[in-house]
Amino acid sequence: MLDNEVVAGLDLGSTKVCCVAAKLDDGGEPTIVGIGVSPSRGIRRGVVTDIDATSRAIEDAVSKASSQAGCEILSVYVGVSGEHVQCMNSRGVAAITRADQEITAEDRDRVLDQSKVILIPNERTILHAIPRVYSIDGQEGIRQPVGMCGSRLEVETHIVTGARTFLLNVDKCVARAQLRLDQMVLASLATGGAILTREERELGVGLLDIGGGCTDVAAFTDGEICHASVKPVGANHVTNDIAQVLKVTAQDAERLKLEHGNAVASLVGANDAVPVKQIGWTEARPLRQRALCEIIEARMQELFALVKKEFDQSEARGRLTAGVVLTGGGAELAGAVQCAGDVLNMPVRLGGPRGIGRLASSGGSQQTGGSVSRPSPAGPEFDSPAYAAAVGLVRWAAVQEAAAEAGGAPVLQAIKDWLGSLWPRR
Numbered sequence: 001m002l003d004n005e006v007v008a009g010l011d012l013g014s015t016k017v018c019c020v021a022a023k024l025d026d027g028g029e030p031t032i033v034g035i036g037v038s039p040s041r042g043i044r045r046g047v048v049t050d051i052d053a054t055s056r057a058i059e060d061a062v063s064k065a066s067s068q069a070g071c072e073i074l075s076v077y078v079g080v081s082g083e084h085v086q087c088m089n090s091r092g093v094a095a096i097t098r099a100d101q102e103i104t105a106e107d108r109d110r111v112l113d114q115s116k117v118i119l120i121p122n123e124r125t126i127l128h129a130i131p132r133v134y135s136i137d138g139q140e141g142i143r144q145p146v147g148m149c150g151s152r153l154e155v156e157t158h159i160v161t162g163a164r165t166f167l168l169n170v171d172k173c174v175a176r177a178q179l180r181l182d183q184m185v186l187a188s189l190a191t192g193g194a195i196l197t198r199e200e201r202e203l204g205v206g207l208l209d210i211g212g213g214c215t216d217v218a219a220f221t222d223g224e225i226c227h228a229s230v231k232p233v234g235a236n237h238v239t240n241d242i243a244q245v246l247k248v249t250a251q252d253a254e255r256l257k258l259e260h261g262n263a264v265a266s267l268v269g270a271n272d273a274v275p276v277k278q279i280g281w282t283e284a285r286p287l288r289q290r291a292l293c294e295i296i297e298a299r300m301q302e303l304f305a306l307v308k309k310e311f312d313q314s315e316a317r318g319r320l321t322a323g324v325v326l327t328g329g330g331a332e333l334a335g336a337v338q339c340a341g342d343v344l345n346m347p348v349r350l351g352g353p354r355g356i357g358r359l360a361s362s363g364g365s366q367q368t369g370g371s372v373s374r375p376s377p378a379g380p381e382f383d384s385p386a387y388a389a390a391v392g393l394v395r396w397a398a399v400q401e402a403a404a405e406a407g408g409a410p411v412l413q414a415i416k417d418w419l420g421s422l423w424p425r426r
Helices: 051-069 105-115 164-176 187-195 198-203 235-246 250-260 289-312 336-344 385-405 411-421
Strands: 006-012 016-024 030-039 075-080 086-095 124-136 139-142 152-163 180-186 205-210 215-221 224-231 273-276 285-288 324-327 348-350 366-368 371-373
Touching: 006 051, 006 164, 006 385, 016 051, 016 385, 030 051, 030 385, 051 164, 075 164, 075 187, 075 385, 086 105, 086 124, 086 224, 105 124, 105 152, 124 164, 124 180, 124 224, 152 164, 152 224, 164 180, 180 187, 180 385, 187 205, 187 215, 187 224, 187 324, 187 385, 198 205, 198 215, 205 289, 205 336, 215 289, 224 289, 235 250, 235 289, 250 273, 250 289, 273 289, 285 289, 289 336, 324 336, 324 385, 336 348
Parallel strands: 006 075, 075 180, 205 324, 324 348
Antiparallel strands: 006 016, 016 030, 086 152, 124 139, 124 152, 205 215, 215 224, 273 285, 366 371
16 A cells, blocks of 8 residues: 555556556545646557656656645556457366365365466466356356355456566566556556446447557456457557648647547538648648548548457457447547447447546645645546546556455455446446
8 A cells, every 4th residue: 555545557658658646545445636647758559669768757647646646656556558468268167175065265266276277478478367257067157156055166267468578668667767566457457447337347338448559449248358459550540640641740630630630521511621731831721621531530430440340250249238438538539439330330438537536626735624635636637538547547456455455355356346346337
């Protein structure tokens, strides 16, 4: 536990590095007390490309969050993304040898350990082994086996692996920033904890976290994660397309995307125009806004087509009854929700952080009743989908800390309980 019972989540993105700090109450519930953001210059498509630049960005983001929280942040939970992430489902089996055949917590831990005995290349390492569902003597669909009776216990576990060298580089970046790395967490798993509802998970829902350099894809069915991957297409690709086609600077391309862009070109007027200053020209010239949006639409349709193919080939095929939830900074692009719905042919909504407390004070530091109230991080940024991953990491951290405070309760089971009960309802 950090100073003043504060936990911190660190989202390492291709566009920004974001640190969210939260204080835990007596019941282990987090309340956000600080947010820090720094431009990311050492990460590309979820992979560290410059350790020094990434370390400096981490230091800056953590320093800002620490200053707002009013206490020092010593360690962080870090989100992991990138094409190197791979997921699979594995099964474990254990015999129950007690005379009364009652299943104990030790039996549950033993079958979970069995499910992690899988063959993976030496260059990969296991990030998570999350129990999805148990069966006892062939009876499927059991969520909590402890206390039940049977002679054969089985579990289906979702295994997440990552490239060992990438994880080592992340560890080194955090260490150079003078921080301790508490745990690396699959980014899409943490993000789901910040935006998905229990009903969506039970019905079946897809999750797309559109970042700058890549898009995290995940599917949840029967209340649990069943599929995860990362697509090497993100919001920065849209910006690059605009810059190359229109021959403008990257800064102007980003501005055009945010101020005048739309992922569905038909939603803008056919005769509407926007001023565009091309490289080498001294003055801006009018450009049909729809032409700009057609560039954006083409790239966004490509992204959603890749996702549709991914879902069609996964275990979640035909089971995403609740549709898809878009989040991440790239999801805030105008028309993104409609474009996704058209390509995926299913309901789509925009999701931002929810179900977590935050300080209610505002303005500068004030003296109230003998205590100092700090500026609140609760603003437009906090509620933005761009902060879903960092907020989800804080929720994850709160569960880990609660398990430790409970006297070393099994972390895997604590995570399963979190997935099953702590996601916010509508």
